[in-house]
Amino acid sequence: MSSRQPERRPPWVVAAIGSGAFVVLLWLLEIVDASADHRLDRYGIEPRTGDGLLGILFAPLLHGGWRHLEANTLPCLVLLFLVLLSGVARGLQATAIIWLVAGIGVWLVAGSGTIHLGASSLIFGWLVYLVLRGFWNRNTVEILIGVVLFLVYGGVLLGVLPGEPGISWQGHLFGAIGGGLAAFLLGEPRRERAVV
Template sequence: MQDEELRNKTSPFLVPSLFILIIWGIYIVEIKYGFNLNKYGVFPRTLKGLRGILFTHFLHSNTSHLFNNSIPLFVLLSSLFYFYRNIAFKILLIGGLLTGFTTWAIARDSYHIGASGIVYLVFSFVFFSGIIRKHYRLVALSFIVIFLYGSMIWYVFPIKDGMSWEGHLSGFVVGLILAFIYRKNGLVKKEYEFSKTDFDLLFDDQGNLIQPDYPEESDTTMKE
């Protein structure tokens, strides 16, 4: 029992931790061996640029870029795998591919890299899922998310040079769509149906008292 409880507590953090380790590991390899893997990012509307749909989320331009993505990525992915564990992998995999493809379709002609598309994907999904499902725990999570990372919404617009706002916008829109598609999967608000009590059975549908049928008295009596 204790092993199961421990597994339930730790499992939501395994995938986020692994994701963070992978993107940091790739960046360290780039620095140590002088590689530049930016060419494996999304390059819009080219056949070669399609490979970036798979690789873009694991590549970062510098330490600041990587660090700025790591903390919200860990927090949001942990929330996703804790509250939506039954569909978390679907959201991450399908959402990641759709975010990359949408970026490929709409972005400017440049290499687009970074895990921020995943950050905006999960941010959008977690926030809108709580609102759509109207589950009190998920609504509370939505408000926590918007409180912590609400300022991110501005970066879906082209307000900063050198930043892939198209990747942010793609992740945000895809997250919203997936929140609607999977609104009935995972943790949902329970609908309760109340059963009739003995008191309710004393009245008919018009509220009139029902006269109970008593058994007829028997002439036979038991004597001691």
């Protein structure tokens, strides 16, 4: 019998499958939500309520209609792909930090009587994470990717400011904070060699 190791997929394939699977999940949930007369939307984050705590877990998976989901689809595919490209474990850790910081921040700070949902909190977090991680890692390629992303998507970051009604700037803000925190916590700065 041969003891051949199973062939490992290239990182870009794993990242593509991961980001694609996440977006497919978002679309499937929106199909279910639309067929259920948008009853799933009540599982978004309702600030400072007991039921709203569940929203911390579910809100990034739910969207307020097809246009909302369409607007988040391409950024989710691109940014999550780049987050997972440098390692699935680290990408999932970064996503978990962003998810929790965004959800808890919205639950604590957003206006009463509102419901917040959508993957944009993750999108803002992934963007900030990708822009900052290269500086913490002191990795030239990651810095260049961050600069390019900032040039392409940087204007989006103005969404952390209060603005258009019906847009959760709080989700954007705390997602971005979560992305910065993830870049810091998961960064691997080179240790300076001690001179003896």
